[in-house]
Amino acid sequence: MLRAATVTYPSLLTDYPFLRKLYEPSLPPTSIIKADLEYVAHTWHREGFDLWEEVNGIHFFTAMVQLKALEDGASLARRFGDPGAADFYEGQARELGKSMWKFWDGRRGHLVSTVGITGRNPPRSGLNCDLMLGALHGNGKVFPPWSENVLASLEKLVKAMNGRYPDRAPPRTDGRPSGGAIGRYTEDVYDGIGTGGGHAWFICTASVARVLYSSVVEFSKKQKFDVTPGNLQFFRMVNPEIIHTGEVVMMDDRLFNETVRWMFEYADGFMDVVRRYVSEDGVRVGSMAEQFDPWTGRQLGARDLTWSYGSFLTAVEERGRARGWVWGT
Secondary structure, eight states: OHHHHHHHSTTHHHHOGGGGGGOOOOSSOOSHHHHHHHHHHHHTTSOEEOTTSOOEEEEHHHHHHHHHHHHHHHHHHHHTTOHHHHHHHHHHHHHHHHHGGGGEETTTTEEOSEESOOTTOOOOOSOBTHHHHHHHHSOSSSSOTTSHHHHHHHHHHHHHHHHHSOOOSOOOTTSOOOOOOOBSBTTOOOOSSSSSOOOEEHHHHHHHHHHHHHHHHHHHHHTEEEEOTTTHHHHHHHOTTOOOTTEEEETTSHHHHHHHHHHHHHHHHHHHHHHHHHHTOSSSTTOOOSEEOTTTOOEESSTTOHHHHHHHHHHHHHHHHHHHHHHOO
16 A cells, blocks of 8 residues: 555655654564565465454455555655565565465365365365455456456356355346355354354455356456356356357457446345345344345354455446446446
């Protein structure tokens, strides 16, 4: 955020010199950003707990945001006159980027949330909404939201969640999918208080929508999308007319325009679910807690979870960009 601010407003560093205290080149580090970057650069390969604070291992989400932090940190270090550190952060980012393929399970055809699980943690399928969150909050180069690997994982995650939670979106008469409630992972048992059974999360439902909107924007910018063995099932889910791999669908093709429009409408279905369960909160209209019960509409877990609001707002923002590409408004 500091890097973005200084690029947009270059006078910040001269007008407010105290900002430099956030990054001091000295070692051992005496400033918060430098200390964080040094820690990430030296420990990214170690096991730790996932973003849900439940499983010890090497995690997709953590690795994706670490990769972005190291790349942004290298740029920041150069701006603050620390070229040696910048070179080191860039080198570690390259190594981390090359290691990311360990999260792709070609046999199952989707990314896995965690590798190297140790101790007494129960086995999981690896399908987890933190795959969507990692793609959205990562560096945009390795496994971006529109990559075949992320879209393949989205298709399988949604399919698994449709079997777990009732889909209250009206069924479509044309056979195309409609949005539904999305939880963290299929084996989830945390209900916000105890272990009575995991519910759907606002973060997860909105993140699926945002991945779809982001893909609409990217395909529209490129004016094409490629159908591969990895993403074929995703595209067939969205548009049953897509049946062949190796196909490059161009913007001037009817198939392209139908597909991106239907992806947009599919994403809207997930946002409709978010809207419905926000409205059904019996405490305060418009509040967003951690979880919601798709059977009763009751909100559960942490009240007014910041990330719930943040995931909704960023999805709305991405929706606006996608709408502009699809409809020109």
